[in-house]
Amino acid sequence: MGTELGNYKSVVSARCTDKEILKxxxxxxxxxxxxxxxxxxxxxxxxxxAGNGAEPWRPEPVxxxxxxxxxxxxxxxxxxxPNMSLIKEVTRSYGMDKVGIVGTPCQMQALRKGQxxxxxxxxxxxxxxxxxxxxxxxxxxxxxxxxxxxxxAAMKMESVKKMEIGKxxxxxxxxxxxxxxxxxxxxxxxEQPGCHVCLDYVANLGDISTGSVGSPDGWSTVFVRSRxxxxxxxxxxxxxxxxxxxxxxxxxxxxxxxxxxxxxxxxNKKTLEGRATFGVxxxxxxxxx
Amino acid sequence: xxxxxxxxxxSPTTRHEGHSKLVLKVNEAGIIETGNWCSxxxxxxxxxxxxxxxxxxxxxxxxxxxxxxxxxxxxxxxxSMEASIKCEIPRDAKLLRHxxxxxxxxxxxxxxxxxxxxxxxxxGTDMKINPFSAEEPVRSVAKRIQRIREIGQTLCxxxxxxxxxxxxxxIGGMYKACSPVAKTxxxxxxxxxxxxxxxxxxxxxxILRNFQNxxxxxxxxxxxxxxxxxxxxxxGYMATDPFYGSxxxxxxxxxxxxxxxxxxxxxxxxxxxxxTLAEPRYPIGGTTPVGTKVNPxxxxxxxxxxxxxxxxxxxxxxRLVKYKGFDEKGTIGxxxxxxxxxxxxxxxxxxxxxxxxxxxxxxxxxxxxxxGSLGWAANEAPRGTDVHIAQVKDGKVQYxxxxxxxxxxxxxxxxxxxxxxxxxxxxxxxxxDPCVSCATHMIVLDEDERIVAQRLIQ
Ligand SMILES: Cc1cc2nc3c(=O)[nH]c(=O)nc-3n(C[C@H](O)[C@H](O)[C@H](O)COP(=O)(O)OP(=O)(O)OC[C@H]3O[C@@H](n4cnc5c(N)ncnc54)[C@H](O)[C@@H]3O)c2cc1C
Ligand code: SF4
Numbered sequence: 001m002g003t004e005l006g007n008y009k010s011v012v013s014a015r016c017t018d019k020e021i022l023k024x025x026x027x028x029x030x031x032x033x034x035x036x037x038x039x040x041x042x043x044x045x046x047x048x049x050a051g052n053g054a055e056p057w058r059p060e061p062v063x064x065x066x067x068x069x070x071x072x073x074x075x076x077x078x079x080x081x082p083n084m085s086l087i088k089e090v091t092r093s094y095g096m097d098k099v100g101i102v103g104t105p106c107q108m109q110a111l112r113k114g115q116x117x118x119x120x121x122x123x124x125x126x127x128x129x130x131x132x133x134x135x136x137x138x139x140x141x142x143x144x145x146x147x148x149x150x151x152x153a154a155m156k157m158e159s160v161k162k163m164e165i166g167k168x169x170x171x172x173x174x175x176x177x178x179x180x181x182x183x184x185x186x187x188x189x190x191e192q193p194g195c196h197v198c199l200d201y202v203a204n205l206g207d208i209s210t211g212s213v214g215s216p217d218g219w220s221t222v223f224v225r226s227r228x229x230x231x232x233x234x235x236x237x238x239x240x241x242x243x244x245x246x247x248x249x250x251x252x253x254x255x256x257x258x259x260x261x262x263x264x265x266x267x268n269k270k271t272l273e274g275r276a277t278f279g280v281x282x283x284x285x286x287x288x289x
Numbered sequence: 290x291x292x293x294x295x296x297x298x299x300s301p302t303t304r305h306e307g308h309s310k311l312v313l314k315v316n317e318a319g320i321i322e323t324g325n326w327c328s329x330x331x332x333x334x335x336x337x338x339x340x341x342x343x344x345x346x347x348x349x350x351x352x353x354x355x356x357x358x359x360x361x362x363x364x365x366x367x368x369s370m371e372a373s374i375k376c377e378i379p380r381d382a383k384l385l386r387h388x389x390x391x392x393x394x395x396x397x398x399x400x401x402x403x404x405x406x407x408x409x410x411x412x413g414t415d416m417k418i419n420p421f422s423a424e425e426p427v428r429s430v431a432k433r434i435q436r437i438r439e440i441g442q443t444l445c446x447x448x449x450x451x452x453x454x455x456x457x458x459x460i461g462g463m464y465k466a467c468s469p470v471a472k473t474x475x476x477x478x479x480x481x482x483x484x485x486x487x488x489x490x491x492x493x494x495x496i497l498r499n500f501q502n503x504x505x506x507x508x509x510x511x512x513x514x515x516x517x518x519x520x521x522x523x524x525g526y527m528a529t530d531p532f533y534g535s536x537x538x539x540x541x542x543x544x545x546x547x548x549x550x551x552x553x554x555x556x557x558x559x560x561x562x563x564x565t566l567a568e569p570r571y572p573i574g575g576t577t578p579v580g581t582k583v584n585p586x587x588x589x590x591x592x593x594x595x596x597x598x599x600x601x602x603x604x605x606x607x608r609l610v611k612y613k614g615f616d617e618k619g620t621i622g623x624x625x626x627x628x629x630x631x632x633x634x635x636x637x638x639x640x641x642x643x644x645x646x647x648x649x650x651x652x653x654x655x656x657x658x659x660x661g662s663l664g665w666a667a668n669e670a671p672r673g674t675d676v677h678i679a680q681v682k683d684g685k686v687q688y689x690x691x692x693x694x695x696x697x698x699x700x701x702x703x704x705x706x707x708x709x710x711x712x713x714x715x716x717x718x719x720x721x722d723p724c725v726s727c728a729t730h731m732i733v734l735d736e737d738e739r740i741v742a743q744r745l746i747q
Contacts, residue, residue: 096470
C-alpha cells in the first residue's frame, strides 16, 4: 500500500521527561506533555481531552485549561469519548481562540472536515491550534467494556488501574496488582460496529499523532505531520520536553506499525466492499464515495 | 380628463432586509400625496405552525424568521414562554442575555450604515458614497464598519453561543455560563468596539447632517429637491426600554396589551389602482410600467398592529424619544437616533459584562410547564419593540403571536411618505431600517372580526 501511515515529516520514538506526567500516562505521556507545554507557552488556551465521567472508566469530554486538568485526563479509556462535541462550544462560552484537541483518527477526520466544510461550525476552523491524534485499531461502547472487565476479566470497574491493548491481548491491570489478559478474539464481538469501516490507523490527519505500537513499553511512536505540528514539536524538543530515539533504532519499530495499519485497512476495506452487495439487489451506503 | 394624481410603483425596494414595494400617489410635481409601503415577502406562518410544538422549540423556530435580528426573536420568544409559565431566571442568565442583545444591536446598526451610505454624500462634494469603493476615506469607514460588526457578532457568539440564531438561550435561562476567559474577552472586545463606535457615530452624524443641509439629491440623473420635513409624521412612538425590554412578569411592565389591537391590511392600505407614471431612469431598472394593476390591500403580506388605535413608530428614535427626551423628527433625525445608540449600547454592555459572575448559575432550579396562562415579552430589537405573546400548557404552545418592529412601522412609515418627492421614498423607508422578513412571519387569524388580539384578551 505505502500510504497506510499517512503523510509525515518525521517519525521518532519518544517519551516525556516529566516524571509526574509519565507516572499516569498510557505510554510515553506524549499527549499530556504536548498540551501542557503548549498551554504554558501560549500555543493553546486549553485542550479538549477525555476527562473522567460519572462512572469509572467512562470518559467525558472536557476542556482542560490547567496542567492539573490535563493530568487528570491521562490514560486510555477504551470506549467512546465524543471529544468533537465540544469543538464549537470551546470557541463560544469557553472563549478560546487557540484550541487543542486530542482524538482518535475518526475524530481527527471530523475536525478536518469541519475546517474544510464548516457546516454549522462558524468561526471554529481557524481556532484550532494543535490537533493530536492517537492511533486506534478499534473502539468499544461503554457497555462492552463493562462486560469485558467485569465478566471476562472478573474485575470490578472501580478496581481497574489501567487497560491496554497490546501484544495481541486485552490487558486489565488492577489497583491491587492483579493482571488479567484476554485474547483479542474474545473482544471482537464487543467492538463498535462503526469501527469496521474505518480506514485510518495512525491518525493520518493529526498535526502530530502518537500511539504505543512500534516503541518499547513506556515509550511512544510519534509522527510529526503538519507544518504546525512540526513547529510545535520542535519547540517542545528545544524546551527539553521529550527524550527521543530514532525510529530505526527501536524494536519492533515502524515495520510493526505498517503491518498493523495494513491489516486494519485491508480488513475494513473488505467490510466496506461487502456493504455494496449487502442486500438482494441493493447495498448499504458507503461514506467514502 | 387626465387626473392630476398619478400612481408610481417602486418594486422591489432595495438596500433593506426582505422583499417589499412602494405604491405612491403623487401630485403633478411628483410629491407623494398617499404612500403605501407594503411587504410582498411570502407569508411563512410561524405563529400557526408553532401551535402544539414544545415551548423549547418554538423560540428556535421564531429565531429563523430573521437572520439580522434573530436575537430579538429568540429572546422575545423564550421570554414570552417564561412569562406564560411564570419562570424567573437567574441574574447571571439575564446579564448574558443582555450582552447578547446589545452585541446584536451593535452589529445591526453597523450593517445599516452600509445600507444607507449610498444615499448620502461625501461632505463638501456632490459625490455619493459607495461603501464598496477602495478609495479613501470610504475604505477606512468600510473597514471600521466591518470590524464593529465582527465585534458585535463575536460578542453574540460568546454570550449567546451563536451570532446568527443564538443557541445558548433556553427556557429558564441559558445552557452555558461564560468562562472567566470568555468574560475577559467580551470586555476587551466591548472596549475596542467603544472606540470604533464613537468614531463611526461621529462620522455618520456628520454625513447625515450634511445631507440635511443639502437642497437636492441626485436620483437616476434626476435632481430632486430634499424637503426640510422629509419623513415627518404625526403618529406616536412606542418603546419598552432603552436597551432590553419588558415582560408580563415585570412588577411594572412597560407595554400594555390592552392598548394593542391588530387589523388587516385593507383597513389601512389603498385598494386597487393602476400605475400611471413610470420612470425608466429610476435606479436600477426603472419603476413599474404604466398600466400595471396594483392592489396594496390585497398584496400586503402583513397585518397592521395598532397601539391606542393608531399605527406607531418603533425603533431607535422611539426609544430615545421615550427615554432620553430626543425630539428630532423626520428621516435624518431617525437615522441620527440610531447612530446615537451605537455608543449607548456598548456602555450598557460593558456594565453588564462587569456585573456578570462566571461562577453564577444560569438556569432556574424549577421550570414550570405552564397552565395555559397568557404571557408576553417585549424585546427592544435593533428596529424597535418586538412583542411575542404566548400561552403554554404542559410544556406545549397553545397560542403564539409575534408583533415585530417592522410590522409596527409599515403603516407609520407609509404615513411618513406624504410630502416627499417620490424619488426619495426609499430614503424615507430606509430610515426605518426595515426588516421585511421579520414583518412577514404572520397571518391574521380571525378573518371575520378582523381583529386578532381581542379574542385572547377576553
Ligand atoms: C480507543 C483507543 C484505541 C487505541 N488503539 C491503539 C492501538 O491500536 N495502537 C496504539 O499504538 N495505540 C492505540 N491507542 C492509543 C494509546 O492507547 C494512547 O492513547 C496513546 O499512545 C497516547 O498515550 P500517551 O501516553 O501519549 O497519552 P496520555 O498522556 O496518557 O494521554 C492520553 C490522552 O488520550 C485521551 N483519551 C483517552 N481515551 C480517549 C478516548 N477514548 N477517545 C479520545 N481520547 C482519549 C486522554 O484524554 C488523554 O488526553 C488507542 C487509544 C484509544 C482511545
Ligand atoms: S477504529 Fe476508527 S472509527 Fe473506530 S474509534 Fe478508532 S478511529 Fe474511530
